[in-house]
Amino acid sequence: xxxxxxxxxxxxxxxxxxxxxxxxxxxxxxxxxxxxxxxxxxxxxxxxxxxxxxxxxxxxxxxxxxxxxxxxxxxxxxxxxxxxxxxxxxxxxxxxxxxxxxxxxxxxxxxxxxxxxxxxxxxxxxxxxxxxxxxxxxxxxxxxxxxxxxxxxxxxxxxxxxxxxxxxxxxxxxxxxxxxxxxxxxxxxxx
Numbered sequence: 001x002x003x004x005x006x007x008x009x010x011x012x013x014x015x016x017x018x019x020x021x022x023x024x025x026x027x028x029x030x031x032x033x034x035x036x037x038x039x040x041x042x043x044x045x046x047x048x049x050x051x052x053x054x055x056x057x058x059x060x061x062x063x064x065x066x067x068x069x070x071x072x073x074x075x076x077x078x079x080x081x082x083x084x085x086x087x088x089x090x091x092x093x094x095x096x097x098x099x100x101x102x103x104x105x106x107x108x109x110x111x112x113x114x115x116x117x118x119x120x121x122x123x124x125x126x127x128x129x130x131x132x133x134x135x136x137x138x139x140x141x142x143x144x145x146x147x148x149x150x151x152x153x154x155x156x157x158x159x160x161x162x163x164x165x166x167x168x169x170x171x172x173x174x175x176x177x178x179x180x181x182x183x184x185x186x187x188x189x190x191x
Contacts (some may be wrong), residue, residue, distance in 0.1 A: 009085075040185075041184045042179050042182055043073060044077075045183075047069050047178075048173065049175070050069055051174070054069075054176040055121075055174075056060070056168075058171070074102045108131075125170075126161075126162045129177060130155055136150050153184075157173075
């Protein structure tokens with residue numbers, strides 16, 4: 001009954017094969033998440049580069065510049081999410097989650113600024129940047145190491161700018177903050 005040409009697989013070989021399949025599945029999921037996140041990194045990198053660059057040129061108008069760009073960025077984020085969901089044929093739940101996230105962040109920052117009462121735009125900007133850096137780093141614990149690298153880089157570079165380049169902080173943040181996010185978007189797309 002037992003065919004001598006048939007090979008039976010041992011328990012350890014089966015375990016190794018399953019581990020290989022699991023590792024490949026995990027890697028595929030991570031790369032998929034990277035590719036999905038790439039447009040958002042590119043978008044927000046451009047928003048940061050423009051926001052900081054324009055704020056450096058017209059510091060008295062920084063509040064309006066950021067309000068306009070953040071609103072535009074939030075709307076673009078929702079539209080990218082919606083287009084992606086339509087393309088994949090999935091529901092609208094993520095669009096509403098993104099809108100809820102934007103609202104929650106707005107409320108969080110307003111409340112934090114009421115409590116902390118920052119004295120300068122540089123303090124406000126650095127706090128927001130560090131919060132974003134923390135969010136990317138924490139998300140990277142689930143989404144992959146490239147998120148962590150991006151979060152740590154943005155956080156570290158913003159602290160360098162805050163403490164060591166105060167006279168050119170906005171130019172620094174436009175270049176390195178926006179640049180890191182855009183480079184991360186390109187890096188995430190490369191799978």
